[in-house]
């Protein structure tokens with residue numbers, strides 16, 4: 001006998017957890033099941049060791065449009081509202097305020113900072129301040145110490161810097177969902193979903209030889225979401241490249257987050273320096289960009305599934321040619337990052353080109369490769385348009401099914417992504433969505 005639920009969520013990363021919380025708390029559904037492959041929530045990309053732990057606010061991401069910045073800020077505000085209601089110790093484990101700036105070095109980057117700091121930007125971020133080297137030296141002395149005095153410096157200092165342990169946040173979200181009265185909320189760990197069958201009236205999810213039926217299935221399986229979509233005949237025009245990111249650690253040399261100017265249209269964050277919410281004594285530098293030919297960074301057994309997801313063919317090859325070889329900035333980033341992977345010399349190059357642009361006085365002996373740290377950003381490519389798909393992707397199924405793919409800043413957007421899905425599911429299943437309660441707790445709903 002199949003076990004039956006209103007909704008099944010596949011994947012217990014930050015997206016699946018936010019979804020479980022949102023649907024169970026703000027709709028009147030009767031039963032929901034989250035199925036997670038590993039023994040705990042957020043063991044992959046949402047783990048604090050896998051990402052940069054930034055609550056993106058839109059004010060230091062120089063490649064965002066004003067629209068994207070606005071959406072990002074709203075998504076972050078939801079996370080802030082959610083965590084503000086948690087007991088102090090839990091809140092501290094999930095999220096902490098920290099200083100944050102985006103640094104421009106040299107004439108070109110300083111010009112970019114000047115142009116970003118427009119009246120529209122200031123209207124959206126009234127607390128952000130443009131600061132020069134004198135002020136930078138006061139708040140981040142190591143950014144200025146030992147620097148060539150000819151280097152022109154300018155930064156935008158954010159008034160909304162936060163670091164987040166998205167793994168801890170996932171636990172807070174799921175704990176709240178499990179406390180929901182009047183609905184059956186189940187979470188299954190150590191259970192890998194093998195197959196999803198889609199039907200008009202309901203869908204079946206198969207895991208460990210058991211069939212689970214649901215009126216709606218939401219696949220929030222990170223890099224595996226596109227894999228499931230493809231094995232079910234969807235998204236034949238999309239490919240996904242697993243973009244790995246490595247980090248290097250030093251002793252604490254920064255007081256907060258120091259982002260760098262990013263070149264427009266490139267989804268890869270330029271290397272930045274960050275504190276670590278789990279270790280106050282270090283500064284992390286990264287992430288680098290590497291192509292990981294697998295769906296899970298540290299699991300070679302996921303290589304075959306990666307190739308099934310990419311489906312290399314002539315369309316893929318011509319997209320790669322256009323995107324990766326046709327754009328000089330992408331070419332430069334890829335070339336530099338390939339050099340960073342070279343044994344011995346790679347670290348020296350990373351130090352010179354990236355780290356010392358942020359902290360000029362840092363030495364080779366101060367920096368070490370953070371083994372086993374850094375996850376995967378699934379970078380979607382639209383093979384019809386031969387273009388990178390920037391940001392999150394949502395692939396709808398034919399019958400009550402959604403696949404979510406969430407590269408950065410996916411973790412920041414978790415509650416916004418969850419809201420969109422929860423409202424859609426409520427619509428489809430004819431559930432009541434308690435908009436008033438939601439808006440009171442987590443902010444405006446636009447639909």
Ligand SMILES: Cc1cc2nc3c(=O)[nH]c(=O)nc-3n(C[C@H](O)[C@H](O)[C@H](O)COP(=O)(O)OP(=O)(O)OC[C@H]3O[C@@H](n4cnc5c(N)ncnc54)[C@H](O)[C@@H]3O)c2cc1C
Pocket residue numbers: 010011012013014015016035036037038041042043044045046047050051052053054055056166191192193194220221222223224244245246287374375376377405406407408409410411412413
């Ligand atoms: C280097 C790096 C830096 C980043 N920095 C930031 C940042 O600073 N801020 C930010 O907002 N975002 C950042 N991101 C992006 C962020 O980490 C992701 O957007 C987010 O973690 C994605 O969450 P998810 O739940 O979709 O995926 P995941 O965290 O990967 O979770 C997917 C879950 O699905 C489960 N699963 C997969 N297949 C199955 C199956 N068959 N059956 C059952 N379960 C399954 C997995 O075990 C996993 O738990 C960064 C990412 C990287 C790699």
